[in-house]
Amino acid sequence: MKEFMVHVERAVRPVRAESAQKFKMRRELLAHLTCIYEEELARRSDPAAARVEALRRFGDPAALTRELQGSVPVLERILHTPIPALSWMTTIQQLNSRRPGESESHYAVRSAVRQGILLTCAAVPFGIIRMAGSGWALTPSELGVMAGCLAALAVLNSAFLYLIAGMARAVRGDLRPAALVRAAGYWAGAVVAGLASAPVSARMLLGNENRHNRLLVIAAVLAVALLGIAAVIRLDAVAKRRQSEWTALEIGE
């Protein structure tokens, strides 16, 4: 079976298409190749000769790749074309990856803090817009409050992202009761952290004028959005796990 999987993977892996479509190709081509093999085996009663004949009848993987690529819609093909200039994405991923010997908890905290600070930096331009909007006439104490809000936001955002990462870890694995409880705990914590950052952001960006608290609405939206994120992460993990037996194959590229 593995030899057939490698043969199919040689044809499918280079195809630029959605991973779900490639998964369909893999399963279907493997089913076909298996059928040919069974037919040849019934005819010859020699497994080795049946395997060789099945692969011959199936065709050259490189030629099949070209034909499969031709069956993928143009837009899908373009969207999955590798762009060399985007290799910086890999660099960012490497910067963000776990260092050798680093514990999982340390890595989780480190990446959450880094991303939390980055997220907080995105609020800075809005603070500057607020200062410009006031004619650069904010009092030093108000500037101090804004700086304090930024610092608080960095902490809250880091906590928020740490909790989301924890929730993601919990839903990616086997969904045993303990994992579900852990995921629910992280989810609730993330809702609280997100909720706590809302008045701080509002204070920094709108000043004391903000008197309309809509915390309940924000909490509801946040809770639903985080559930959606958890569902997407779960589906992605399941899809990746299903495909891993294919993507891990050595095909001699």
Next chain:
Amino acid sequence: MELIRGDALRGHLETMILSALERSEAHGFEVLRRLEAAGCGVLHLKEGSLYPALYRLEAAGLIKGKWQEGSGERRGPRRRVYSLTRKGTRRLAEGRAGWRRFVQVVGGILGAPA
């Protein structure tokens, strides 16, 4: 008799697949068997090359596929069963009419009417 290989079928394979599915739904392996049986052993396809044509037909809405439920009779990976859509039936009729016209015209030019 000389074999008819895949390259010679370019442009016709998809209509032939529609025709093979006209009788009843079938998975790729069965479609190929039907084509070979209808081709009286002269038709010779690299079997993998059937699937790109099936995917094109499915993307165009001419056939629809669904994964076969496990029956217990057969081991191995699940197969995808394809059936003709209404649009596919119409396209098959157009394909047949086009083919008759083509054979009539080219046959007349070559001095070998069908």
